[in-house]
Amino acid sequence: xxxxxxxxxxxxxxxxxxxxxxxxxxxxxxxxxxxxxxxxxxxxxxxxxxxxxxxxxxxxxxxxxxxxxxxxxxxxxxxxxxxxxxxxxxxxxxxxxxxxxxxxxxxxxxxxxxxxxxxxxxxxxxxxxxxxxxxxxxxxxxxxxxxxxxxxxxxxxxxxxxxxxxxxxxxxxxxxxxxxxxxxxxxxxxxxxxxxxxxxxxxxxxxxxxxxxxxxxxxxxxxxxxxxxxxxxxxxxxxxxxxxxxxxxxxxxxxxxxxxxxxxxxxxxxxxxxxxxxxxxxxxxxxxxxxxxxxxxxxxxxxxxxxxxxxxxxxxxxxxxxxxxxxxxxxxxxxxxxxxxxxxxxxxxxxxxxxxxxxxxxxxxxxxxxxxxxxxxxxxxxxxxxxxxxxxxxxxxxxxxxxxxxxxxxxxxxxxxxxxxxxxx
Ligand SMILES: NC(=O)c1ccc[n+]([C@@H]2O[C@H](COP(=O)([O-])OP(=O)(O)OC[C@H]3O[C@@H](n4cnc5c(N)ncnc54)[C@H](O)[C@@H]3O)[C@@H](O)[C@H]2O)c1
Numbered sequence: 235x236x237x238x239x240x241x242x243x244x245x246x247x248x249x250x251x252x253x254x255x256x257x258x259x260x261x262x263x264x265x266x267x268x269x270x271x272x273x274x275x276x277x278x279x280x281x282x283x284x285x286x287x288x289x290x291x292x293x294x295x296x297x298x299x300x301x302x303x304x305x306x307x308x309x310x311x312x313x314x315x316x317x318x319x320x321x322x323x324x325x326x327x328x329x330x331x332x333x334x335x336x337x338x339x340x341x342x343x344x345x346x347x348x349x350x351x352x353x354x355x356x357x358x359x360x361x362x363x364x365x366x367x368x369x370x371x372x373x374x375x376x377x378x379x380x381x382x383x384x385x386x387x388x389x390x391x392x393x394x395x396x397x398x399x400x401x402x403x404x405x406x407x408x409x410x411x412x413x414x415x416x417x418x419x420x421x422x423x424x425x426x427x428x429x430x431x432x433x434x435x436x437x438x439x440x441x442x443x444x445x446x447x448x449x450x451x452x453x454x455x456x457x458x459x460x461x462x463x464x465x466x467x468x469x470x471x472x473x474x475x476x477x478x479x480x481x482x483x484x485x486x487x488x489x490x491x492x493x494x495x496x497x498x499x500x501x502x503x504x505x506x507x508x509x510x511x512x513x514x515x516x517x518x519x520x521x522x523x524x525x526x527x528x529x530x531x532x533x534x535x536x537x538x539x540x541x542x543x544x545x546x547x548x549x550x551x552x553x554x555x556x557x558x559x560x561x562x563x564x565x566x567x568x569x570x571x572x573x574x575x576x577x578x579x580x581x582x583x584x585x586x587x588x589x590x591x592x593x594x595x596x597x598x599x600x601x602x603x604x605x606x607x608x609x610x611x612x613x614x615x616x617x618x619x620x621x622x623x624x625x626x627x628x629x630x631x632x633x634x635x636x637x638x639x640x641x642x643x644x645x646x647x648x649x650x651x652x653x654x655x656x657x658x659x
């Protein structure tokens with residue numbers, strides 16, 4: 235079967251990650267169009283994918299203005315606040331859409347997006363990339379094999395390395411509730427999704443705590459300047475010092491978030507004026523830097539999710555306790571690990587995990603595009619994320635935020651009903 239033609243919206247970090255699949259597997263996917271307002275990003279993307287002039291657009295609005303679908307599929311990699319309006323239009327126009335997570339930071343809009351996909355009969359697949367990694371597929375297989383017995387308790391940690399926290403949630407794109415949404419949604423809709431995908435049970439009650447402890451002006455070192463480029467006296471002793479993080483060799487993430495011009499000099503210049511040069515104690519951030527969520531599942535099992543922005547290593551770690559065995563796991567670019575401790579025999583079994591491919595998120599970036607392409611070719615795989623399924627992970631994140639803010643336990647059934655009815659009005 236011929237390669238699927240698609241259009242990418244947003245030639246930023248994610249647009250390029252998914253575009254990479256088309257370059258590596260041209261027999262599967264062909265990127266024939268781009269919508270991106272930043273000229274440097276747009277030109278680079280155009281030359282990488284050899285896009286014809288008539289398929290180059292300044293933004294999603296001009297791409298969709300004709301009201302006519304130009305391909306059968308589209309990959310929407312714009313920032314969170316653009317997802318709703320653009321995707322509603324795409325679905326109406328007949329596109330099948332691969333949409334970045336979170337679907338949208340406004341709770342009711344998530345329900346409306348799912349309804350629109352169901353009404354129009356279009357595929358709306360959400361980029362919950364973890365499902366498509368060898369690690370999570372192996373973990374799921376162990377749990378579903380019954381080797382753990384009945385699952386009683388799960389502890390799951392999303393450990394952000396301190397520099398990732400500062401980059402994304404203090405200085406960068408996801409620092410503000412108003413422009414991006416709560417951090418537990420932006421960072422952990424993945425984690426809720428993966429937990430539900432493995433446990434296959436709904437959450438009945440949920441509570442959550444968290445706050446922003448560290449990234450406040452009162453925690454700034456003495457004499458700290460507003461920008462790291464202003465001769466800050468604390469530069470040598472500050473782990474967040476921007477020029478060390480961004481004005482070094484290499485042109486991948488996080489350096490390319492500052493500018494796509496791939497030189498340390500260009501980045502250093504940019505740091506003098508843009509977000510990423512700011513002192514982390516003097517930003518306009520208001521999202522939390524740590525949060526925990528406690529969940530009671532329908533069968534009585536309990537699950538704790540910990541999101542923490544002061545990690546030494548970027549990784550997810552977890553412990554699953556069942557009536558027969560305990561499973562310990564670590565999902566990390568330094569090496570995936572899964573170990574099963576059998577209670578009766580004391581045997582410790584190393585669970586094999588297939589090596590990651592070269593794509594980001596432990597192989598999930600290419601995994602999800604491959605799954606989308608298969609679905610478009612009429613051969614959907616079992617890890618496909620329907621929009622309705624993705625909705626549930628988003629609802630858990632919104633419920634966690636409500637619990638954190640109101641200091642109450644959320645009854646998930648009532649929460650779901652309330653949201654569905656608000657979405658109708
Ligand atoms: N699945 C994952 O694991 C994962 C990881 C990181 C980010 N994300 C999500 O992916 C999305 C994109 O994040 P990113 O890191 O690529 O951000 P980014 O800022 O690198 O890219 C977004 C791009 O959209 C472009 N853009 C802005 N307005 C536009 C418009 N009107 N039309 C078309 N393009 C427009 C920007 O210029 C930018 O290049 C976000 O929703 C984010 O939350 C998902």
